Amino acid sequence: MLEDIALNVGEGEAVALVGPSGCGKTTLLNLAAGLLTPWEGTIASSFARPAMMFQQPRLLPWKRTLANIGLGLKARGVGRAERDRQAAGLAARMGLTADDLAKFPGALSGGMQSRAALARAFAVGPDLLLLDEAFSALDIGLKSELYRLLAGERAAHGSAVLMITHDLMEAVRLADRILVMSGSPGRIVAEHRVDTPVAARDEAWVFARTAEFIRWPEIRAAFALPPLEGA
């Protein structure tokens, strides 16, 4: 399914993989996460604490929100009082109220579930955060809120990010390096480095760069867009 992929994520670096649906992005991410093992090739990771946020929040329905956020901490053997304290602190920064924390995930709105899922990923203090189209189902207001929270937590912990998305604008906004994938077999067809620091990317800049980006022949080919007139 994947062919000739050489992908390297440096410490604290944010890498975005963009590509059309079905090009093998999720497979690649699951390989990186260790959820799949490759038939051929090797995966080497020196990241000690990876965490992942999935496309759906995937909270455990039988645990209250606070316990869900503390799940990774519990797995690391952090005591109950301490993990509840950490989870509550993180949740407060994510805009979850004490009331939300006492609810079961089924009683939370989709947006609150996503915040809880992001908090759960950040609770373990990840040095590598894997995002599997984590924001694709959210409305634009919530997206930009979560982008802000993500940027804040990244700045605090220096975590590296490997994200897959089919939203070019999201990639332009968040990534230090953008890799374009195309399908059957999945391979990386273009690479683009974004040098402007994330904090300095305002809306106008993001729009301009995305517009420029979408004119690239590799991108147009990968997403099966018709070639531009005169390009």
Place this chain on the structure above:
Amino acid sequence: MTRNLRQQAGDALTASGHYLWSGWGSLASLGIFLAIWELTAQQLGPLILPTPIEALTTLRGLFESGAAWPEIAVTARRALAGFGLSVLIGSLLGLAAGVSMTASMMARPIITVLVGMPPIAWLILALLWFGAGDGTPVFTVFIACFPIIFVGAMQGTRTLDGQLKEVARMFGLSTWMKLTDVYLPHVVSYLFPAWISALGMSWKIVVMAELLSTEDGIGAALAVSRSHLDTAASMAWIVALVGTLLAIEYLLLEPLKRRVESWREFASSSN
């Protein structure tokens, strides 16, 4: 600490109370059932079918003479022993079979045979193996309940959302945590209904086994009242039997189930 305990006990009582109150519709249908029984009994006469009042009076007589409790206790002991064994062994083996694809494939035909085998056939075998005594009813109950519970546990384990399994792996949950935080809470929603139907099953089968194999217990008492053509006493024993079963199910298992599955209620109330 005591305060907390008292609070919890209070909550549990309130929950049971709410639950019983919500059962008034069931009480109404029970009333209709009793009325039909009464009418039929009046038509047929006491030798064929005693009225509910007659049956209950006979039952009260049995309690007052002290004849009822020892028999009920003996029957309950046998039913619960067989049921407990099948809960323990069936749940554990079912969980194990659900985790492994191979094991569940291998278990399937055996379970089909166990489910298809009529309890009376097991009873005959048990009589040959264990003779008269506790062994025969306990074994028959166990072997009849086992496949129900086994299948419940296996289905529960097999149907766990693969996405949640990925979450468990991603966050590095230990085997023990996977079991207690991911598998069991999900499996319980399959196990509980299986336990409840197995409990009902155990109560029916223990009486059948006692009728044929023992000198004491409700089943043996039924055999005696039948040989005396004492329909009122037979009905009284049947009422005692069903009453005990209903009490265990609605006062113990159902509230327990509601408590364990409270997340499900909260989840559905928001939608």
